[in-house]
Structures are given as C-alpha cells and as structure tokens.
Amino acid sequence: MLAFDTEKTATISIQGLSNRTTGRALMPDDPVRIASISKFFVGLAVMRLVDRNQLQLDQDVSAYLGWTLRHPDYPDNPITLRLLLSHQSGLRDGINYALPMDSVLESALQDPAAWDQNHPPGGYFAYANLNFPVIAAIMEAVTGTRFDQIMQAEIFTPLQLDACFNWTLCSDPKITAAVTLYRANGEVARDDLRGVREPCPLVPAQDGSCDINRYQLGKTGSIFSPQGGLRISARDLSRTGQILLKNDGKFLSKAALATMTRPAWQYDGTNGDSEKGYFCAYGLAVHILAIPGRPAACRDDPFGDNQTRFGHSGEAYALKSGFWINPQSRRGTVFYRTAVPENDLLGHCIYFCE
Incomplete structure (x- = not known):
C-alpha cells in the first residue's frame, strides 16, 4: 500500500513477489493489471477531450459513432457520454464485453441481452463494463486514433507515466517488471511475462488471429480492454493522485x-x-465514497471516518485494488493484493460484503 499527499509518496507496506518463477521481489514501480481503476483513467482522457471541445458530455453519442445507439426497448431516449460514464446508459454485461478484434459493436449491441429491459437510459444506475468499449469506440471515432495511443497522448505522456493498456505501449523495462497475477492455488491468472512481450496483447479476432491492421477505428472499442486493461505501477497511481490533489x-x-x-x-x-x-454515489468514471446525506443502507465508508473520497476500486484475475483520494485531508491511498481466494468476498465489495 502507498499513501500520498501533494508533495510526497510513502510506502506503507509492500510484500511478495512480482513473479514466483524468477523470484523477483515486488516493487512499487512494478506495473500490474489494475482492473477497473482503468475506468477512472479513461474518464480523465474523456474529460481532456471535453476540455478541447472534441467531445460533449450531453451529445447523443450516435453523432460520434456514425450509427444510432439506442436501447431497443426505449428507442426515443438518446444515450450520452454522461450516461455511459456514470453507468446509467441501460447497458448491462449480458454479452461478452471483450469483443473480438473483428467484431462490430453496432451489431453486438443489437442483442437484447446487452440491455436492461426494466429501465430506460438515464436515472437508474447499474455497474456495467460494457459501457467502456462504447466509450473507447467514441474516442477513436472522434480522434481518428487508436484507443491505446489516445491514452498515451492524453494521460501517460503529460503525466510522465510509464503505463499502457494491454501492454501495447509500455517500455521494455516495464515488461521486465510486470507483476504476474496468480490465483490462490498458485496457478497463473494473467501476465506471466518474465520479460517477454505477449505475442498478442490484444483481444484477438474470432479466428484467433492478431493482425492489428485488421482493426477498424471506432467499430469495436474493446481490444485494449478499456474497462480493466490498464497496466500501471502503484507509484504511478500515486503520482496521478498528486496531480489531481494539486488541481492547478x-x-x-x-x-x-x-x-x-x-x-x-x-x-x-x-x-x-x-x-x-x-455503490451509493458515482461521478463520471469515478466512484464516490461516504457522501453526506446518503441512505442508511449505504455501507460505503471502508475507511471508517465518514470523509468523502473519490477514485475507483478494481477486481479481476484474483486481484483486488483501490485508488482513493480524500480532497478534505488532501491525501490519498493506493493498494492492491493478488492471489485472492475464489471464496473471498465477491462483487465490488472489496472491504466488506455479506
């Protein structure tokens, strides 16, 4: 775990190995697949594009995609970036959100299973990874640039982070330092690189091929795993938090x-x-904890101090993670743990669950 404020980062606790085969000790600069904290970084990139008027939060996203995105049961309700980013679009994870490289998002979303049949877009929250391939496709369609390159230009380069989505643009030293994700029984869950780049770091085509030249910008959106494929170190997460705390x-x-x-x-x-x-409050790709006036049923104060924080949690491939910023104290916390048991607390309730 790393704690940070606007000026410094402190390593509170770090233990274990980044790879059991090589015996390499885990270090705070080692990149790890940080799961849904990735969504927070996608949100930052979207807001950078909003700042430059390349995107509008309340525009019908059909205008960006070049085809009409609608909930099949509520075709008169436009879907906007604000709704996609805040999980109020009506999309649900009823279909595979890791669409193959040669899939067409427009066709995939014709499946009624991709939609909440009980609620129209707007007003009703249900966390769904599927929102983020759609957001990535929008970003590509507007910029004419691949999603991983957008993230490099908008986030990693200006913040001086050696990070990437699905390993495509991380440096060789980061490949060497990659954290392997293990299951509790010792089996490899993901990213057993040991210094060697994966032959196909993307979601491949339906026939298993991995020719990036076949990828069509703005048509699929999922091959770089925008919902959870960010590889980043705890140190670089804390640096990001420091920039946001300074808010200059x-x-x-x-x-x-x-x-x-x-x-x-x-x-x-x-x-x-x-x-x-x-989940009792959510912004634009941002989970908000312990907001004043929340219902008594909310159990979203894992720090136990009733202070509002923003950030995101992550959970995938036997990893659980958190990235939380407290604007009141002007401090933040980054943590992750791996080899989480299969019978561990399920869902997004990383700190507690019934």
Whole structure:
C-alpha cells in the first residue's frame, strides 16, 4: 500500500513477489493489471477531450459513432457520454464485453441481452463494463486514433507515466517488471511475462488471429480492454493522485475535474443497483465514497471516518485494488493484493460484503 499527499509518496507496506518463477521481489514501480481503476483513467482522457471541445458530455453519442445507439426497448431516449460514464446508459454485461478484434459493436449491441429491459437510459444506475468499449469506440471515432495511443497522448505522456493498456505501449523495462497475477492455488491468472512481450496483447479476432491492421477505428472499442486493461505501477497511481490533489488546471481544467468527481448519480434506495450498499454515489468514471446525506443502507465508508473520497476500486484475475483520494485531508491511498481466494468476498465489495 502507498499513501500520498501533494508533495510526497510513502510506502506503507509492500510484500511478495512480482513473479514466483524468477523470484523477483515486488516493487512499487512494478506495473500490474489494475482492473477497473482503468475506468477512472479513461474518464480523465474523456474529460481532456471535453476540455478541447472534441467531445460533449450531453451529445447523443450516435453523432460520434456514425450509427444510432439506442436501447431497443426505449428507442426515443438518446444515450450520452454522461450516461455511459456514470453507468446509467441501460447497458448491462449480458454479452461478452471483450469483443473480438473483428467484431462490430453496432451489431453486438443489437442483442437484447446487452440491455436492461426494466429501465430506460438515464436515472437508474447499474455497474456495467460494457459501457467502456462504447466509450473507447467514441474516442477513436472522434480522434481518428487508436484507443491505446489516445491514452498515451492524453494521460501517460503529460503525466510522465510509464503505463499502457494491454501492454501495447509500455517500455521494455516495464515488461521486465510486470507483476504476474496468480490465483490462490498458485496457478497463473494473467501476465506471466518474465520479460517477454505477449505475442498478442490484444483481444484477438474470432479466428484467433492478431493482425492489428485488421482493426477498424471506432467499430469495436474493446481490444485494449478499456474497462480493466490498464497496466500501471502503484507509484504511478500515486503520482496521478498528486496531480489531481494539486488541481492547478494544467493537466485538466478545474471545471472538468469538478464535473468528473461530482455525483452524476446518487442512491435514493430505489434508483439503482447499489450492490448491497457499496455503490451509493458515482461521478463520471469515478466512484464516490461516504457522501453526506446518503441512505442508511449505504455501507460505503471502508475507511471508517465518514470523509468523502473519490477514485475507483478494481477486481479481476484474483486481484483486488483501490485508488482513493480524500480532497478534505488532501491525501490519498493506493493498494492492491493478488492471489485472492475464489471464496473471498465477491462483487465490488472489496472491504466488506455479506
């Protein structure tokens, strides 16, 4: 675990190996697949594009995609970036959100299983990874650039982070330092690189091929795993948090950060799936903890101090992680753990669950 404020980062606790075969000790600069904290970084990139008026949060995204995105049961309701980023679009993970390279998002979303048949877009929250391939496709369609390259240009280069999505643009030293994700029984779950780049770091085509030249910008959106494929070190997460705590308007306008971290949805007891009280407020790709006035059913104060924090959690491939910023104390926390047992607390309730 790393703790940070605006000036320094402190290593509170770090233990274990980045790879059991090589015996390499885990270090705070080692990159790891950080799971859904990736969504927070996608949100930052979207807000950078909003700052430059390349994207509008309340525009019907069909205008960006070049085809009409609609909930099949509610065809008169436009779907916007604000709804996609805040999990209020009506999309659900009823289909595979890791679409193959040669899939067409427009066709995949014709499947009724991709949609919440009980709620129209807007107003109702239900956490769904599928929102983020759509967001990535929008970013590609507007910029004419691959998603991984957008993230490099908008986030990693300006913040001086050696990070990447699905290993495509990380440096050779980071490949060497990759954290292998293990299951509790010792089996490799993901990223057993040992200094060698994966032959296909993307979601391959349906026939198993991996020719990036076949990829069509803005048509699929999923091959770099925008919902969870960020590889980043704990140190680089803390550096990002420090920039956001300083909030000097250089990386992202103060207005954009305020919009991103302000609740776009708040739980009132009936207007969303809170996952047993864990989700009670959500911004634009930002989970907000312990917001004042939340219902008594909310159990979203894992730090136990009733102070509001923003950030995100992550859970995938036997890893659980957290990236939390406290604007009141001007401090933050980064942590992750691997080899989480299969019978560990499920869902997004990393700190507690029933």
